[in-house]
Amino acid sequence: MCGTEGRRRIERAVQSRGLDHIVIGACSRRVQGPTFERIARELRLGENAVAFANLREGCSFVHRDEPAKAQKKAETILAASVARAAQQSDLKRSRTFLQRSAVVVGGGIGGMSAAEELADAGIEVHLVERQQSLGGYMARLSKTFPTEDCAMCSLAPRLANAATDSRIHVHTLSEVTAVSGPPGELRVRVLHRPSFVSERCVACGRCTSACPVELESDFDFGMAKRKAIGRPFANAVPAGFVIDFRGEAPCRSACPVHTAVQGVVALVAQGRTGDAYELASRENPFPSVCGRICPHDCETECTRGRVDEAVAIAGIGRFIADQVESAKPVAVPTAVYSVRAAVVGAGPAGLTAARELARFGYHVTVFEAQPEAGGALRFVIPEFRLPRELLAAEVARVLAHGVELKAGQRCGADFTVDSLLAAGFQAVLLAVGLQRAGSVPLAASGRPGLATAVELLRSQALGEPIPVGRHVVVVGGGDDAFDAARTCLRLGAESATVACPEDAAELRAEADLVAEALEEGVEVEGGLSAFEIVGAGAVSAVRFRKGPAGETVELPADCVVLATEREIDEEFLSGAPGVRVVAGQIVVDRATMMTERPGVFAAGDAAATGPATPIEAIAAGRRAARSIHNYLRGEDWAEVWEPARPTAEVADADLSTGKPEWRQPMPVAAGPGRRRSWAEVRLGFTADDAVAEARRCVACGGCSECRSCETVCPAHAIDFDQEPWEEELTVGAMVIATGHREFDARRKPPLGYGRYANVITQSQLARLVSASGPTGGELRRPSDGAVPKRIFMLQCVGSRDQTSRGNTHCSAICCLFATVHASLIKQEHPDCEVTIGYTDLRAPGKAHEEYYRLVSTRGVRYVRTRFGELIEEPDKSLRVRFEDTVTGTKAEELFDLVVLSVGLEGSDGTTQIARVAGLQQDAAGFLKEYHPKLRPVDSQRAGIFLAGTAQGPKNIPDTIAQAKAAAARVMSMLSSGFLMTPAEVAWSDPAVCIGCGVCENVCPQGAVHVVDDGIAHAVVESESCRGCGICVAECPSGAMTLGGFSDAEILAEVTARA
Amino acid sequence: MPSAARTGGAVAEPERFATEPAADDGERTIIGFFCRECAYAAADATGNARVPLPTTVRSVLVPCTGRVGPLHVMSALAEGADGVFLAGCLEGQCHYREGNLSALDRIAFVQRLLESVGVERERVQMFTMSAADSPRFVAATKRMHATISALPRLERR
Amino acid sequence: MPLTARGREILGSLPGVAPTVTTDGIGCEIVRREELCIGCGRCVKVCPSAAIAESSRFDPAQLYDAPAGTTRGALGAALRRIARHEPDGSFEVPERVRTFRTIEFDRTRCLGCGACTRACPTGAVTARPVNAGEIGGFAGADRVPCAVPA
CATH class of the missing domain: 3.50.50.60 (FAD/NAD(P)-binding domain)
Incomplete structure (x- = not known):
């Protein structure tokens, strides 16, 4: 029937009797339907003129042992088809313009083969590849079967071709994020990820040598290490290098100063301590703070902690800080602006701000009340925690930036804010810290045998004599209390007891400090409150109330140290009208850190943050400097709050399951003898230990943002400001060649x-x-x-x-x-x-x-x-x-x-494109073809074709063959320049439609929209409609119908068959 | 050639083709709505493999089971079918996203409708399968045939 | 009977509507004929006081009286042909069946604005004029005045 004889019969019947419908009783419509539909079209019967009765697969083939019943069934089926034919009416088809272009997803041998073929046919190709280079799996093979050809030798010409053919647009580091629209006009959204290297790169490789971060090489399947910048193989296309940046390492995100911690650790692991010092001090002028007094949030967030133990970042930081003597000399910045800025207070906040301002190019003068600089680092932290010489060396480095220090000058007495502004300073930063002991009861002040922790620590730092007595009780439970207690022991006290309101098990002070204090013989009494000094004249004891019952406890003492919270000393306010202090803090605008007096800023413990750690004061100093810079320039040249990138996340599955490697313990001086010595208690890592510890880092951020590459690149090609960007391509068709992954x-x-x-x-x-x-x-x-x-x-x-x-x-x-x-x-x-x-x-x-x-x-x-x-x-x-x-x-x-x-499975890229383009995968993740035998290169979506191992496991020649077949399909689809929309599409009658919108909600293609041109009614975009009919079944008014499957046609068939 | 006739809002009365009514020989009639992508393909594959099937089932091709609504199922029953079943793609694999899921819900609705007027709900069922799964299609067909054969013929006024 | 203040406010915000507040005691009552409902949901969407809602149940009796020549009518006719007894009440409707749901009307929330009447394409919701005498006290009455002109 489908041969030439049958065709002639149909022709004769139609023409001699003037027929307008044909009923074919033969095989399944799915097999030869298009043949007869074409005949009908050629006989000018239009669309939808043929009805099919499946007498073969649906009747005679399956009822071979019941011929009589089969005969009756056949008659019924035919009758039904005739009834249907009577209801079938002509359908319109329209033309859509076809884009003569294609997107090929996947840049392996399959994708490149398809792209070449398409380019040769004059079709513009966008080759989208998610990795940094084309080549795919084949680039990683050695020699291929059965010829033992070298894989790269066969691949290299294809790579070179893809690189140089102007008709092929290569997009690497790119992924398809959305596919919409009808075949012929597919709208493909592509996300481009940044390489952080510009086109100026000449691939000289100096950056790769300079990069300290070693990562597992994906290209080598984990058999080797590679640096965070580079390219996977010599013939990579494009040839430029790429920085593998996976997000900020959590240690960097956690650091208040945003130090490139992973970079510092990586440099130490490579033995590059000088570079490590440079990097550690890039944001923070006091690396001695790290590892000695910082609460090291970096360690808390360290990814290594999920494997065995966090990397001892503090210990490594301390090791580097100790190298200050051998660090490179400071590069003195040239003063660019003839503008002077004043900083009041040479503590961590003030000196950090001063250094930053000097680097920006200003003339900076720092005023300090004490005879030496250092602030809390010098006068609150005792020297057995932070050695004086180390701090002095760091202060010297800050001053070496051209910063002028005027010591022994008190703000409010020797000078005022007004006088500074009058003297020509255009900006003033108040970094005055918290200099007074807080909440000292009047009854206690001025009494002999009584001191505050603040005064005690400051006096000791200044070298003043301090009578401590024999039995000291320190009232209060913070870090200052323990510092005071240990200082008293070193000053000769026989015993020191810390009496605090918290429970002994829940102290506010840092756990390490408490442990060290206990080792030295400091005693702790918790749960005590409402202290009262006992003894007329000289102190004999301190009385407390303990517990909820309020029982009285008396601790014998001849010296009491009050370690209350430190408070601001408002002396500096005189001569500073417009600057206000509220609730013990200088009032500032949170965004600009400026007080209510224009040009006067405040940072550190005294402003906005409240008493905080030195590292936070350093961070505040940096922010203040940037804000001052913006103020002085009159424009926002710097971001006050440094922008952070998203933090890198490492999945548990990617963390090593090898044997645990425990961290290096920090060696500590032996306990009891310590109590009389001013030497440091923690002894620090040796160089070997520091390197071994640094090697435990898992490099979770990939690139650590250490910027070593930027420093050495002769072409200035490194660009950390690159951002991901998206574009939408409108193409006629797509070829998916996203490859496989291994089991x-x-x-x-x-x-x-x-x-x-x-x-x-x-x-x-x-x-x-x-x-x-x-x-x-x-x-x-x-x-x-x-x-x-x-x-x-x-x-x-x-x-x-x-x-x-x-x-x-x-x-x-x-x-x-x-x-x-x-x-x-x-x-x-x-x-x-x-x-x-x-x-x-x-x-x-x-x-x-x-x-x-x-x-x-x-x-x-x-x-x-x-x-x-x-x-x-x-x-x-x-x-x-x-x-x-x-x-x-x-x-x-x-x-x-x-x-x-x-074995082979569908790759992650395949799963992603399947989700985005609405394609189906089988159980192993390979893409499903439209028909496994008859249409093996077509996906289930019109206009999207499949090639290579994305569709199923196969070798290289089969991949190339399938890729070229997919390209041929694209060519035949696009060759005529226009596409006829299918006839079997949905259509809504505007006279009947009530605009309820149910159809719009249920359409799987998004092809129906309710429009309001005076009357609200549904309109179907026929190029996108795929003829499923779900909208028709939902339509409550009966306005929607499906060409070829209207209710009339279906019911006619059903009625006659029943 | 008649142009597209749209009788606004109304359903055209289907024309009955004139054959003599089949003698009541106890043979049941089952109408099957098969989706073009999966079930009809499975049915064709079954036919090609010459697997013997009961003659009670008459197939109707639809592009997707989502095209079938309560009206089609109920009309089939009213016009002489003793049972109706839908065969569509596996859940999660409908070629038109979720048409088969809509169909499953509509079949459940028709079952409840039948129950509310005292008709056995198992006269209407839906099965899912993939295009390659001829055995599943055969199983569905035979199961439906067994179910309907065990019920009396559906009487209608 | 004049509109409630809230009803007047809402009516005033509907485009193309001029509230006619009559003082001669003529008002309107909302009347529903469920057998004409086609389940399009427009009344639910336009009601400003959420007096109309789509329920999760369907009453098959609605199909029996649906007019011939409509989808529901054909469905009802087919159902009647094979039914063994009268429908025995409403049942829960599966989630994806959206257009076969009985609409629930809460008279106590009705403002009498008539938006549902205007939205309904089949006349399943209409407004019936009532006399002032029929209305009686407003509170607790089961008839609510409506601003749609008689």
Whole structure:
């Protein structure tokens, strides 16, 4: 019927009798429907003129043993089709213009082959690849079967072609994020991620040498390390380098000063302590603070802490700070502006601000009330926590920036804010800190034997004599209290007791400090409140109330130190009209840190933050300097609050499951003798310990933002300001060639992958035998670098698997993959024994069987295997137990190296594009084709085609063939320049439609919209409509109908069939 | 050729094709609405494999089971079918996103409607399958045939 | 009977509506004929006081009296042909069936603005004029005045 004779019959019948409908009683409409529809069109019967009765697959084929009933059923079916035909009416089709362009998703050999073919046909191609270079999987192989051609040699010309062909637009570091619109006019949204390297890069490689961060190389399947900047292989396209930035490391995000902590640690790991000091002091002029007195939030957030223990960042920081003497001399900035700025207070906030302002190019003068600079670091923190000489060296470095220091000058007495402004300073920063002891009861002040912690610590720092008595009680529980107690011991007291309101188990003070204090013999009494000094004249005891019952406790003492919260000393306010202090803090605008007096700023403990840690004061000083800079320039040149990038996240699955490595403990001076010594208690890491500790960092941010690359790049190509950006491409069609990923052999724990060093995959072996690989092509086993003498290759890992831990399909290439590697190894190492343990040897492709036979004659041993067990020996060799299923014998053999031939699955990129483009995947993640036999290159969505291992496991020549087939499909679709929309689309009658909008909600294509041109009614975009009819079934008014499947047609068929 | 006739808001009365009514030989009639993408493909594959099926089932091709509404199912029953079933794509695999899920809900609705007037709800069912799954299509067909054969013929006024 | 203040306010905000507040005691009552409802949901969308809501249930009796020539009418006719007894009450409707749901009307929330009457495409919701004498006391009455002119 579908042949020429049948066609002639139809023609004659239609023409001689003037027919307008045809009913075909033959095979299923799905098979030859288009044939008859074309005949009807050519006979000028229009669209929707044919009705089909499925007499074959639906009747005669399935009712062969009931001929009488089948006959009756056939008559009914035919009758129904005739009834339907009577209701079928003509349908309109319209033309849509086709974009003569395409997007190819995936830049491997498949994607590049399709792109080339399309470009040659004159179709503009956008090749979108999510990694930094084209090449895909093939670039990582060594030699390919069955010809033993070098993969890169075959690939390089394709890469060069893609790079230079002007009709192919290559977008790397890019992903497709949305696909909408009808075939012929697909709107594809592409997200471009930044490389942080501009086009000026000449790939000289100096940045790679300078980069301190070592990451696992994905390109080498984890068999080697690479730096955070570079390119995966020499022929990479595009040729420029890329910085692998995964987000801010959590340590950097946690640091109030935003130090590039991961970078500092990486530099220490490389032994580059000078560079580490430079980096550590880039934002923070007092690296001595890190590791000595900072509460190290960086350690709390350290990703390594999720594996075993956080990296001892504080210890490393302290080690670097100690290198200050050998650090590079300060680069003195040139004063760019003839503008003077004054800083009141040479504490951490003030000196940091001064350094920043000097770097901006201002003349800075710092005024300090005490005879020396340092602020709280010098006069509150005792020297057994922060050595004086170290602090002095750091202060000297700050002053070396051209900052002038005027010591011994009190604000409000020796000068005032007014006088500074009158003297020509255009900005004043008040960083006066909290100088007074707070809430000292009147009854207590001025009494002999009584002191405040603030005064005690300051006096000791100034070298003034302090009578401490023999038994000291310190009232209060913060860090200051413990500092005061330990200071008293060193000044000669016999005992020191800290009496605080908190429970002894919940002290406010830092745990490390408390532990050190206890080791030195400081005692702690908790839960005490409402103190009262006992003794007329000289102090004899302190009385407290304890607990909820309020029982009285008396601690004997001849000296009482009040360690209350420190408070602001308002002396500086005189001569500073317009500056206000409210609730003990200078009032400032949170965004600009300016007081209510223009040009007068405040930062540090005294303003806005309240008493905080020194590192936060440093951060406040930096912010104040930037704000002052903006104020002096009259424009926002600097961001006051430094913008942060999103923090890097490392999935648990990516963290090593190897043996835990505990952190280096900080050596501490022995306990009891310490109490009389002013030397530092914590002794610090040796250089070797610091390096070993730094090596524990997992580099979670990728690039650490240390900027070493920027410093050395001769082309000034590094650009950290690049941002991701999106664009929308309008193209006619898409080809998906997103490739595959390997089965993760960790899902098969008995094989020891990920635990035993000498169990690797074929891909990893490919890198080892590849001349461009990490060993330069020398076959070495991972555990000790020895040349393996006995190798076992296990096939079908994760493939042909009926359990839920693997895939059911055969991955097609693994038998030959193992064979080619075995062949290469035998050629280099003829005395190496290679055993391939296979299930079935599958070699279906052209010349594959012949290749396998050839290799088996070269001494490669093929054993038909059922795998039993794999045990790691103490020397990391592997004992494998297996059964030879041909001879039926069990064997147990020792091997130096085991190679797993893991199967293929759909890649992550494939899953993503499937989600975005609405395509379906099978259980293993491969994309589903429209029809597995008859339309193997079409996806289920019109205008989108499939190629390569994204559609199923296959080797390189098959990938190329399929890619070119997909390109041919695109060409045939786009060749006429226009597309006829299908006839079977939905249509809404505006006279009946009530505009309720139910159709718009249910349409899966988003092809229906309710428009209001006076009357609200639904309109279907026929190019996008795919003719499913869901809207028709929902329509409550009956306005919506589907061409070819109207209610009339369906009901006619149903009625006659029932 | 008649142009598109749209009788606003009304459903055109289906024309009955004149054949003599089939003798009541106890044979049931089951109408199956099969979606073009999956179920009808599975049905064709079953046919190609020459798997014998009961003759009670008459298939109606629809682009997606989402095209089928309560009206079509109920009309089939009213016009002579003893049972109606829908066959569509597997949940999550409908070629038109979620048409099969709408169809499943509509079948549930029709079942409740039937129950409310005393008609057995199992006369109306829906099955899901993939295009390659001929055995599943056969199972659905046979199950429906068994269910309906066990019920009396549906009487209608 | 004049509108409530709130009713007047809302009516004033509807486009193209001029509230006619009569003082001669003529008002309107909202009347619903569920058998004419096609389930389009427009009345639910326009009601300003949420007096109309789509329920999760459907009453099959609505199909029986639906007019011939409509989808519901054809469905009702088909159902009647095979029914073994009268419908035994409403039932829960599955989530994705949106247009077969009985509409619930809460008289106590009705403002009498008549928006639903204007929105309904089939006349399932209409306004019936009533005399002042019929209305009686406003509070608790089961008839509510409406501003739609008689």
